[in-house]
Amino acid sequence: MCGLCGVFVGEDHWTDATVGESGSGGRTRRHERLHRVAQANRILKQYGLKLSDWQGSAYLLGNQTGQTSIVSSVAAVWPAAERLRRQAIDPLDVRLIEVLERD
């Protein structure tokens, strides 16, 4: 599965894998998806973006002007977010790291 084009593979992405007894941290699948959305939003909100679950099968990514994009996995969120935001989202960006450290 490719981190860049995983969305086209058509099967479960590695970030969707269940690793706990019933999901990471013992969560149900539904709960796990919501947890994933919340974790992603912790990053995305720094860029004025918001992710939401779409019927348990995809994710909706939107910005503050109402532009939205449907993505199939968390890995596909990042290229879509960079397109919507028109800037790179870099996890090594020291400003982002400092914000998350204060969070």
Next chain:
Amino acid sequence: MTPVNVLTGFLGSGKTTLLQRLLRSPRMARTAVLINEFGEIGLDHLLVQRVDESVVLLQSGCICCSIRDDLASALRGLLSRRERGEIPAFDRIIIETTGLADPGPILYTLLSEPVIRHHFRLGNVITTVDVVNAELHLSRNREGIKQVAAADRLVLTKSDLAEAGQTEGVREELARLNPSAKIWDAAQEPVNADFLLDGMPSALMPGPARYRPQNEGARVGGADTTKGLRSHTESVASMSLILDRPMDWTAFGIWLSLLLNRHGDDVLRVKGILCVEGSDTPVLINGVQHIVHSPQHLESWPTDEHRSRIVFITRGIDQGQLRRSLEAFCRFRTAELALA
């Protein structure tokens, strides 16, 4: 699931010789071999005729991108012929790549092609390194570093022809570049197929420290060799991290997917055994550049030590910043990720 091993390494570094030695083992009697030809003369084919019917010569060029479909077709073909009883029922496949092959697309084919991923599992990636010419290869072959980083087993060859200290220098530098791989000297030790083809990556087992800061000096014996090699590999660094408490898999996945989205070309390898919340057993994570293997559950911890261990091999990335980023994303305390 039939295991598939990838045998790669620089041109002339002894891949076929190693393959021949491996195939002499009775344990390998039911192994099919795929050889990727480069150029017009199938020398490698002539040298491994003993596997005759199971050998499928890929048609053209380098395996890395142009004929990835050929690799998929070859694997599907082997599967189909085995099912129809046209060839002996093999229980393992070894793919010998060209010296110029980028291992990434090969692993991508194995892990993502819909038919292949459900019938085959990726075994160890074995990379041969010619001790005498290691510096030449690493300086002239862009794929050389990727081959070393992707390896689970690094095989030193021609150490019997090396000058004093040369082998130690190469060994030292390879251990710095890829601490998750176990190094084996083909000229000094008997072939152990079990060790080469299967088994837990050594750096993920509890043991002595394997992290070497980028500029730390090598041992005296190999200092000259290491210095020479280092001039070609200095942008590549490795880091082994340990975490004592269970981690949130979801937060880790989000961080890693974002890291690979932005820096995947320079994250040559991520390999780890993780202690995750909600699971009593460990999870293996294995990634080569943009390609990440589905996390794999182990039935039990290999030892009494139940801690996460992750190895990162990166090119041109500040590893201190990488560690700080992981801590911030996963809400670890500052410096909670210990260097192994």
